[in-house]
Amino acid sequence: MTIEQLNIHLRIQYLCKAALALSIGVFGLLVASGNLIDYDSNWQFVRHVLAMDALEPWFDGAALQSRAVSDPFWQRLGYAAIIAGETACGLLCAAGGLLMLKAASGRGGLAWGKSLFTLGALAAILVWYFGFAVVGGEYFAMWASKWNGQMKAYAFIGFILLSLVYIRQAEQRD
Template structure:
């Protein structure tokens, strides 16, 4: 039977591993986009240009929002990759500090880890919710584009928010 301190350590280990896993996701997405730049470049380019809209979509008012300048499109894509990398690094560092805190019972390490993880989650929300769901989805009408990534963005944000709620909670005693 685990004592109270062991139960708290198990919670910290679980939270640290979860934070590291989420950080690894961000790092893999960003590195995939850097190593194979074209992998998602086509997606970003077509959403911004609004040149692959569903046949039933004919709003000239919304299509006037399109961005066809390649330099601006590249700037958007590079900003996305930088956001993904920042998210991955912050969550990975946060997860590492949370794991270290499990073995040392030092609250300052735990708070540092949770703070870094929280900042990383904020960046992820800015990338996938603000960037993909709000700007891509609504401003550029991605919902009417054959290149529609809204459901994946919502799935990422949902998992990140659930993890953030769990990791942010204070560790509970077994009693």
Template structure:
């Protein structure tokens, strides 16, 4: 079956989007490693709940705070590992989707989509479950001076939309 310009454009678009999500994950992970202390302060303060806004009087929620530096550092390492895995999986998926553009590359299309699906799902788990749910709600990050909820929701939305788009079947019809 001959690849139409429309089909080629769809596949190229999906590959580039997957690579972009992968690049984001890799940039965030590398930023956390290269500027470890700045980002460590964010995680430490959210988990210890020691920089809450003056108007926050949630004493019942403050009991959730984690003051153990070892556990805080373990949580930070898990975040960095998750971000790195997102970057690697999505970038690998994007690279495979690029390979699928070749006339002999059909085998790479389902592999690339599968790899990207794992990476994008992990992205949703890291930023939605990790930052929005656990950080935002369990540790009341919404009331903390260190509040990353908006960024977490924004990236979660992008990852979810990309996950849906990349997994849509391609149409070879030029509409």
């Protein structure tokens, strides 16, 4: 492979990684902006999960219901933390994607782009895995709630983790 062919091969990989990072960044920003523009729809979701007031009739979780958070101040603080995490995910992943796009054009920035994307993916993991699966799903028994968002959270985080593995890999030079 000639040097020119190698450069094209590497730039295509940078471009693919940039597109993936940018798409995740746009996703995070769309989710966050949707939560701000249509605040009430997802506020209801968060409020009911934290209050544990919509558990399925078959679930006898009286012992777990002592964990419920019914104070609107703390519920809104939790919702604000979710929106902040989604925003951080979006901004960091998009910035990382833009730097990888810069690298694809031959102007450098790949390492910083990957690092910013990694931080954005960490924000996503904290929101959708830790926040929804661990805290919401297990601590607040969201799995037994009519307001169960675990499967969506697992889908989001699965895609983001696969993307993280791909983006963090060294580029093939053959």
